[in-house]
Amino acid sequence: MATKKFLYVNRKPPHGSIYALESLEVVLIGAAFEQDVTLAFIDDGVYQLLQKQDSSAIATKNFAPTFRALGDYDVNKIYVERESLEMRGLGKDDLMPLTWEDEDDDWAEKDSIHIVSSAELAEIIEQQDVLLNF
Amino acid sequence: MKFSILINEGPYTHQASDSAYHFTEAALRAGHEIVRVFFYHDGVYNGTRLSVPPQDDRNVSERWSALGQEHSLELILCVAAAQRRGMLDEDEARRAGKDSNNIAPGFEISGLGQLVDAGIQADRLIVFGD
Numbered sequence: 001m002a003t004k005k006f007l008y009v010n011r012k013p014p015h016g017s018i019y020a021l022e023s024l025e026v027v028l029i030g031a032a033f034e035q036d037v038t039l040a041f042i043d044d045g046v047y048q049l050l051q052k053q054d055s056s057a058i059a060t061k062n063f064a065p066t067f068r069a070l071g072d073y074d075v076n077k078i079y080v081e082r083e084s085l086e087m088r089g090l091g092k093d094d095l096m097p098l099t100w101e102d103e104d105d106d107w108a109e110k111d112s113i114h115i116v117s118s119a120e121l122a123e124i125i126e127q128q129d130v131l132l133n134f
Numbered sequence: 135m136k137f138s139i140l141i142n143e144g145p146y147t148h149q150a151s152d153s154a155y156h157f158t159e160a161a162l163r164a165g166h167e168i169v170r171v172f173f174y175h176d177g178v179y180n181g182t183r184l185s186v187p188p189q190d191d192r193n194v195s196e197r198w199s200a201l202g203q204e205h206s207l208e209l210i211l212c213v214a215a216a217q218r219r220g221m222l223d224e225d226e227a228r229r230a231g232k233d234s235n236n237i238a239p240g241f242e243i244s245g246l247g248q249l250v251d252a253g254i255q256a257d258r259l260i261v262f263g264d
Contacts, residue, residue, distance in 0.1 A: 004254055019142075022175055025214060029246040033254065130253040132140070133261050 004129040005036045010045035012134065014064065015055055020048050021063050023134035028066070031073035038077040038128070039070075040121060046084045049095040049113070064096065071100030076112040083118050137161055138252035139171040142263035144179035145194035146187070151180050154262035155197060162205055170208040170252040171198075173241075175263075178216040181209065183238035195238045202240035209241045210248050 008027055012019040030037060041049060048064070055062040070076070078098060085091060098112040116124070125131065139158055143150035158168055173180050185195050202209045211221060217230070223243050227235040237243065253259045 002254055006250075006253060018175060022215060026174075026246050026249060030250040033247070033250045035250070035254065130259050131261070132253070132259070133263060134142070 003035055005038065005127060006030060006130045006132065007038045007040060007125060007128040009040045009042065009125075009131060009133045010048055011043045013044040013047040014050075014053065015058060015060055019134045020045070021061070023132070024063060024066055026132065026134075027070070027075060028073065031075060037075045038079065038124065039075065040079045040081070040124065042081040042084050042118075042121070044084075044088075046080055046088065046090060046095075049078075049080065049098070050090075051094060051096045067096065067098055070098065071112055074100070076100035076110070077114075078112045079114050079116050079121055079124055081118055081121050082115050085115065135161075135258065136167045136169050136256045138169045138256035138259045140249065140252070140259060140261045140263075141171065141173050141177040141180060142175045142261065144176035145185065147176075148264055150262040150264065151177065151194055151198075152192075154260075155194070155201065157260065157262070158207075159201060162201075168205070168207055169256045170210060170248065171202075172249045172252055173209070173211045174215055174246075174249065176219070178211045178219055178221045181211045181216075181221060181238050181241035182236050184236050195241075199238045199240040207240070208248075210244045211237070211241055212249070213243050213245055216243055 010023055014020045053062055053064040092115055099109045100112050101107045102110050139154050141151050141154045145151050180195055182195055187193050222235045223237040224235045
């Protein structure tokens with residue numbers, strides 16, 4: 001099967017609409033296809049990665065813990081737009097730590113999350129074959 | 135060129151499905167190939183056969199069915215998205231113990247893998263959403 005570069009662009013907050021949850025479902029299913037997968041979080045999408053989420057008061061499923069499984073699915077390129085974070089008064093410390101183990105580097109634990117500028121993100125988008133916007 | 139189409143919004147509230155229909159129709163007319171049309175999120179509602187719009191308005195799901203039949207298009211509704219929104223074919227209705235089904239002719243229910251595969255097979259995956 002051909003390998004393509006897939007980029008999932010997450011633009012919406014985790015709750016308020018189902019886009020974030022159903023985007024993550026595509027990413028997890030897509031992982032079985034052994035494609036080169038990258039995730040980007042921009043605009044309100046950065047809220048999806050916030051630490052210590054608790055959705056019990058709105059009686060909807062808190063799916064944030066599922067992001068921690070991405071490393072096991074070889075999804076370890078996660079880009080968060082710096083401008084979107086700053087505009088919302090957030091920094092990397094506000095995001096949940098997401099890591100993966102690099103088998104080519106003695107299984108060293110590495111950060112999956114990279115904070116990038118909007119210009120850098122534009123370059124990353126430019127390199128992709130398939131863009132999915134959620 | 136080979137296109138795949140992803141539709142993320144339902145009929146009537148958003149223009150996404152209309153734009154996708156016009157794009158698909160124009161692409162076929164220009165001699166391009168449509169690998170698959172995949173309906174996700176509220177987009178699965180485009181596949182209902184129970185919609186009754188006013189007579190002077192377009193019928194979104196009938197229009198998709200007709201285009202699908204004319205060009206042997208794969209019109210795929212995501213199974214997970216469809217189930218949680220009450221879009222069931224005969225098999226799914228029986229399996230879930232429901233008394234009815236509501237899928238329009240030409241639409242099929244299948245898995246999200248069909249969306250990823252559509253991205254792999256096509257030269258371009260075009261996303262229509264909000």
